[in-house]
Amino acid sequence: MEIEAAVLRSTDAPFTLETAQLAEPGPGQILVEVHGVGFCHTDLLPRTPGFAATLPIVAGHEGAGIVRALGPGVTGIDSGTHVLMSFDSCGGCGKCLTGHPSYCSSFWPRNMPNHSAGTHDPIRDMQDNPVSSRWFGQSSFATHALATIRNVVPIDPRLDLTLVGPLGCSMQTGAGAILNSLAVQAGSSVVVLGTGSVGLAAVMAARVAGATTIVAVDRNTERLAMAERLGATDTMEAGVDLGRMLRKATRGGADYALDTTGISEVIAEGIAGLCSTGVIGLVSAPKTDLLLPAATLARGKTVTGILEGDAVPQRLIPDLIELWQQSRFPFDELVQTYPLSHINDAERDMISGKTIKPVLVPAR
Ligand SMILES: [Zn+2]
Ligand SMILES: [Zn+2]
CATH class of the missing domain: 3.90.180.10 (Medium-chain alcohol dehydrogenases, catalytic domain)
Incomplete structure (x- = not known):
């Protein structure tokens, strides 16, 4: 045709x-x-x-x-x-x-x-x-x-x-990363690096999961304002010493982080911002190789790649539609x-x- x-x-x-x-x-x-x-x-x-x-x-x-x-x-x-x-x-x-x-x-x-x-x-x-x-x-x-x-x-x-x-795709990727792959727990802290559509979906999902500290990081202040409207409890402009700032905002380090930027320097700061045994998920196609000092992961930290939010679309998407209809997504x-x-x-x-x-x- x-x-x-x-x-x-x-x-x-x-x-x-x-x-x-x-x-x-x-x-x-x-x-x-x-x-x-x-x-x-x-x-x-x-x-x-x-x-x-x-x-x-x-x-x-x-x-x-x-x-x-x-x-x-x-x-x-x-x-x-x-x-x-x-x-x-x-x-x-x-x-x-x-x-x-x-x-x-x-x-x-x-x-x-x-x-x-x-x-x-x-x-x-x-x-x-x-x-x-x-x-x-x-x-x-x-x-x-x-x-x-x-x-x-x-x-x-x-x-x-x-x-x-x-x-x-993008909504499922951000939400699935939080709900399936990282399995964010109620009361936990979550850092979201990059607030495009995937990052903002992650912010909304982190709120749904009951995270009590949700830090959104970007260079675009309008998007940070949007992240705040959608559930971020803290917003931060990306810059020098981001890892330390993240540890401060999460009172010692985040339980979970999600990188949507694919920028290795940002990912390294995200890892530095994790607590011991914290997990960071990477959902973006990496722009460069990720090089880390050997001791970076020594305190039980995990770096994991995530594709499509590890979702079964026929299961996650109807859930997201229901959350949307309840004004929660x-x-x-x-x-x-x-x-x-x-x-x-x-x-x-x-x-x-x-x-x-x-x-x-x-x-x-
Ligand atoms: Zn896509
Ligand atoms: Zn197969």
Whole structure:
């Protein structure tokens, strides 16, 4: 079928809105009409020279929409069902079977496909050339996307589809890191480094978990004000001697920290700000190697990587929706919608910090 998609053709070019061909849903696949798709920093990874994804590509992995067709063999979902799309997983490997699908043994090829690796590309451009697609099991910077039963989450049709897409990645990543991976306890102290959408989701989740000290750190004072509104008990501008400042704010060191910056100097300060046996989770793609003095972790500290909040999307996302409806997870305050055709404005505003979470809305 003919679709409109925002295509990235080179690492330093704007996205171009193009008409393209999307294949019919194959075995196990679901055609979703996209009504809103969040713009996540991970969607900028294909702009990194040398990154594995082959250009051109259709990115976008926080899609929300309506199921319009089912491929052969798909059961358990009907055409017309409203869904969120999240990351894909196999369902059969050891990690999937034990409830950790973001650590699926085939996570990378399923979610960061690469047409030069011989994968089947369901999107072709008007010259009939293949376009890297099914990014995070979807490629939803488009009017339509192909997903599977493993990476869709049915939702109440009364929910606003131009709003809920970010629950599929950034909200799930920040909240899952706090609730699942770090398993923050009531009465504890939590430091959140970086207050973009993932960091702010972590702040909201830390409040839900009952943390009594929640310190948000950023350079952007507007975002720190937002963090305060969403539950941070202390805010701090990133700067020199951050580790000592964090120990002071948490009266001796934080029980938990979450880094969303990927900046090794910030991570090192976050580790310095932990109490003995404190844990820091890293959710961002690291920008440089993390080098630490040998004794850094001697006092029982733990550094752990976290992917997609270690979430089972079909379980965590309905919980987040319920918390949102109870005004305990007001992620909608972070969202600003843009027409899909204005994707380059959305990208600029996300990078500058003007918009925390752009959601792109395809025209129809
Ligand atoms: Zn798996
Ligand atoms: Zn994402």
